Amino acid sequence: MIPQEIMKTLSVSPPSRIVLLVMDGVGGLSEGKGTPLEVAETPFLDTLAARGVLGQTDPVSPGITPGSGPAHVSLFGYDPIRYQIGRGILEATGIGMLLGPDDVASRGNFASMDGDGLITDRRAGRISTEENRRLIEMLSSEIKEIEGVEVILKTVKEHRFVVVFRGEGLDGSLADTDPQKTGAPALDPAVLDPAAERTADIVKEFIRRANRVIGDEKPANTMLLRGFSRLPDLPSMEELFHLCPAAIATYPMYRGLAGLVGMEILEGGETIADEFEAMKNNWDRFDFFFIHIKKTDSYGEDGDFAAKVRVIEEVDPFIPVLLKLDPDVIAVTGDHSTPCLLKSHSWHPNPLLIWSKYVRRDWTEHFTEAECTRGGLGRLPAREVMPLMLANGLKLEKFGA
């Protein structure tokens, strides 16, 4: 991949518009009759494939199954090895928290502990979100600051919450306190880098005080913390690519990820139709749109083949809706594959379709994994999709004389 410093100097801003349509986890495996993409009736995607060029991408590298963080970081044009996003940061951005460089974020689970201090339930019986809110309120009013470090607590869902430690000189190089089994005590946050020693002390003190505040509650009388991390030092898409980008996503995590690279988050509603409506309503304000379809991944994770097919078929008729807006470049792809057979993210490459006036056609005719393996783009790291989209939008100048 071309170095960021050079990329910055090549990027220009003609009035062309790029749409990156991500069907999360869309790539799959055949279960008899074909993959969901092969089984789905997608006349509009197929026409776009026939007029565009296909390929397949590796989110990180061949054989590596990515989480949503690295998978999106790649699609946005960044090196997912260089820019790793910690779980705490991901969770915090996922609920819309605005983090700064002095913050260490961690995921928290409310948990149950017996009289001997042994964990009896790592999720406190998945308490209700309401109960979670009540506990967070109690904790927030009792613990606002520790040794000059601000403590910020937010409910996520059920037993899950986020805690952010805000103060100078903090470091997220700490191991999880979750013992990963019941019948064992919660761990102290082990220091993975000497720079995190003070942070470890503050976290320990936080847990001590928190256990005192909610010690008499039931079933959630303690907590387990995981994924301590700080913001990666990501340059914005505006800085790197001279884009004015917007994100449309119904799930908080993807809005959070888009926020990390400086996209403006548009209110997208709940349905796919809502999302395309949001794009239409904001068409004149941006030159790059990331539109995220969640359910292809959800049904892949559920192993629900038929439902995944239905989501793909639901997206298909929005291609002409999109084309009516007269975009200059459309890329359709996944962030990673989620085969129903595996019920999880997988290492299989993403199918990729790029359409513009300037693509070199490859005579493929269907947007399927198999056709993508025969596509003119070949097999690429996913982080090359951004330079390709920019090039097709005539947004990159020549490198060298």
Place this chain on the structure above:
Amino acid sequence: MIPQEIMKTLSVSPPSRIVLLVMDGVGGLSEGKGTPLEVAETPFLDTLAARGVLGQTDPVSPGITPGSGPAHVSLFGYDPIRYQIGRGILEATGIGMLLGPDDVASRGNFASMDGDGLITDRRAGRISTEENRRLIEMLSSEIKEIEGVEVILKTVKEHRFVVVFRGEGLDGSLADTDPQKTGAPALDPAVLDPAAERTADIVKEFIRRANRVIGDEKPANTMLLRGFSRLPDLPSMEELFHLCPAAIATYPMYRGLAGLVGMEILEGGETIADEFEAMKNNWDRFDFFFIHIKKTDSYGEDGDFAAKVRVIEEVDPFIPVLLKLDPDVIAVTGDHSTPCLLKSHSWHPNPLLIWSKYVRRDWTEHFTEAECTRGGLGRLPAREVMPLMLANGLKLEKFGA
């Protein structure tokens, strides 16, 4: 790509011969009936494709449109990011100047300036090459040296010339003096790195003196300098690949580029026939021939589809001429694509054909972009073409035991 230090240790020199035939900018886009390569009748290239193996290459990386410098540096087997060639160096080598490590070269435009020192024409009405020669002669006889630094001036064409500053401790980290618009004064050469401060002073003094020498001329009474640069520290092809290489090119820039990596420049005449004749006449003296066909690019830049087709068809019958010389390896490719639709270099990959006794055939049958996307070589960085050519010439030993 394998590191240079290892490459050196693997390269050997059996008596095999490699021919790298570059049709500049040959890759294109379809305009209805297909790309120029698809429309052209090329029975001999197609036969070579059927017997060889195809693929596609990225000069720099996907989506990046290269200038001729990085595009050729890649084809010659070098990393185009590591070895960047400045515009001044490119222009100087393009007119056959032999540069050394103590030289800073710059492109110059003769320009017109009014009584207030404001630029009125950045190209001095594109004066004739003859007038340019007269001015360069005046300047050369008046300005030979500044503070121990030799000043060398050469006419390029019309308003364009080259100035080389030769002396120890010079540095090319200077901004252009061209204000990029009329009605503004020429800029002083801004220092981009403190190491270039002395060079800046010398350039300023040069411009001061030059303005005095040609101040009363019309319309060219001043100059604008651009692309200050020094030679990249390129190891030679002999050093890296143990080759004895020759270059045949009708245009100076490509002869210059070949010279930078230590190729011997053969007199090639003007026509494609002349170029192949030069190869034949020097066949015994070299084991690597770079033969450059310019016009595919020129007609691409003109947007002249039919003429680009004609050039490809003109090259085709020289394939049997070449085969009669009994080469061991032939590679046919472009340095970058130049689609008529864009009238400029583009980011689309190059079609690549490699023929030798040892290629693994891929059952492709035409030398076209689309066939190349299905070729057995897949999609590669262009700098991998050199190791592949060497390997097919049995010029690389085994790596490791």
